[in-house]
Amino acid sequence: MQISVRTAPKLSVWAGVLALASAAAQAQAPAPNPHLARNLAATCANCHGTNGNARGEMKSLAGTPAERTVALMTYYKTTPQPQGVTIMHQIAKGYTDEQIKLIAGFFAAQQPRK
Numbered sequence: 001m002q003i004s005v006r007t008a009p010k011l012s013v014w015a016g017v018l019a020l021a022s023a024a025a026q027a028q029a030p031a032p033n034p035h036l037a038r039n040l041a042a043t044c045a046n047c048h049g050t051n052g053n054a055r056g057e058m059k060s061l062a063g064t065p066a067e068r069t070v071a072l073m074t075y076y077k078t079t080p081q082p083q084g085v086t087i088m089h090q091i092a093k094g095y096t097d098e099q100i101k102l103i104a105g106f107f108a109a110q111q112p113r114k
């Protein structure tokens, strides 16, 4: 009886340590968000339209091969003062190469409407 009273708190301490350890492990390796590409691409919608289908004069991105979008975004990102570019050189700098690939892949998979 004395033994179980003395070991019980120790067990609960270990349970707490284990819970913290598994929480830390989860924080290090978060589950990949299945909507990440779509969510990143949504930041382009104000100008390039919902799902990359722009209205009016703005260029649509829907159905554009991913390599083309990646190439243009990389050009915008890495060229100090690209000729005739008004805003994309600033926007492109806000995304990692990995994020640009995800965005380009999302738009390549969208159905162009025009």
Ligand code: HEC
Residues within 6 Å of the ligand: 040, 041, 043, 044, 045, 046, 047, 048, 059, 061, 068, 069, 072, 073, 084, 085, 086, 087, 088, 089, 091, 095, 103
């Ligand atoms: C504030 C409006 C705006 C937002 C937001 C925006 N763009 Fe643009 N985009 C433009 C404009 C304007 C151009 C024409 C080039 C320029 O003037 O910068 C352009 C051109 C492009 C082009 C070249 C299209 C072509 O065929 O010539 C690509 C690719 C592109 N944008 C990708 C993106 C992506 C990807 C995002 C989101 C991460 C995005 N844009 C967000 C305004 C925007």
